[in-house]
Amino acid sequence: MGFDVNRFQGEVDEELMCSICSCVLEDPLQAPQCEHAFCAVCINEWLTRQPxxxxxRAAISPGDLKPVPRILRNLLARLSIRCENASQGCSAIVKLDSLTSHLNDCEFNPKKPISCEAGCGLTVPKDEMETHNCVKELRGALQASNNKLTNVQIQVTDLKNQVKEQEREIRMLKEFMRAMRNNNPRIREIHADVENDEILRWVSTLQAARVTRWGGMISTPDAVLQAVIKRALIDSGCPDHIIQELMENAHERRWPPGLSTLETRQLHRRQYENYVTKRIPGKQAVIVMACENQHVADDMIMEPGLVMIFAHGVE
Structure with missing residues (x-):
């Protein structure tokens, strides 16, 4: 429905009137060919009965409707209209394009939102303030919050159940694949090749490192330091199936014979220069991968590789 013509000051041009409701156009739309303009509500309701x-009587559908030209919108915007709260005592006359903002602030608007000062602090329409009951409203708000919380808890429970089911399916798939590999040597070989390719791709993304102070090696890193290095490996894209092995190989108890004790490390110190090392991003640590160090002696390397953590001296 449009605006009552009696609310406007002066004459209103017929071109600004809706031929359906005979009021001044509100949110106007126009037909595509004949360009007749109507209130959006009026024309959409009309088209539900006859297209x-x-x-x-030209054929049109709701999808054919389009906005009216800017000149028509400007003419509407310049019209002066009385506030719809005139019966409540408002004497304001505003331009049509300012009507909405005026109504939001109009002191005579019975639906103007105001804050309750009785204690609850809720925002209530002005005409409902007399019957407003703080306790009842707060109780209702609390109940709505509890209902929402219950729904969230139900959703969380459902998601957890879905995750558990997916984890169970993944475990079953892994067990099936493991059984297939054990029973079929060819599948074992293919799986190993895939894992090796994944490792090579990852290693190739890492920056080459140079250790300037091998004496700064931390052979027995604590749990906190290991956790930091493990997170850095994960963030670098390290294949999941070797992360745990690499971290276990960060401690001297898992190192090969040539590195297993302080004495052997001092004895083989000059051989460190033969290592191809890659830096663990952002850390004073390197990895020495077996796939890149096949040229070193067997007692100086192990599968899939070594993690060496330093106090300093990694470039």
């Missing part, structure tokens, strides 16, 4: 223009 034709109300003026010349």
């Amino acid at each position: 034709t223009c109300p003026v010349d």
Whole structure:
């Protein structure tokens, strides 16, 4: 529905009137061919009954409607209209394009939202303030919050159940694949090749490192330091199936014979220069991968590789 013409100051041009409700156009839309304009509500309701223009009966559908030209919108915007709260005592006359903002602030608007000062602090329409009950409203708000919380808890429970089911399916798939590999040597070989390719791709993304102070090696890193290095490996894209092995190989108890004790490390110190090392991003640590160090003696390397953590001296 449009605006009552009696609310406007002065004459209103017929071109600004809706031929359906005979009021001044509100949110106008126009037909595509004949360009007759109507209130958006009026024309959409009309088209639910018959798909034709109300003026010349040309065939149209809701999807054919389009906004009116800017010049028509400007003419509407310049009209002066009385506030719809005039019966409540408001004497304001504003431009039509300012009506909405005026109504939001109009002191005579019975639906103007105001804050309750009785204690609850809720925002209530002005005409409902007399019957407003703080305790009842707060109780209702609390109940709504509890209902929402219950729904969230149900959703969380459902998601947890879905995750558990997916984890169970993944475990079953892994067990099936493991059984297949054990029973079929060819599948074992293919799986190993895939894992090796994944390792090579990852290693190739890492920056080459140079250790300037091998004496700064931390052979027995604590749990906190290991956790930091493990997170850095994960963030670098390290294949899941070797992360745990690599971290276990960060401690001297898992190192090969040539590195297993302080004495052997001092004895083989000059051989460190033969290592191809890659830096663990952002850390004073390197990895020495077996796939890149096949040229070193067997007692100086192990599968899939070594993690060496330093106090300093990694470039």
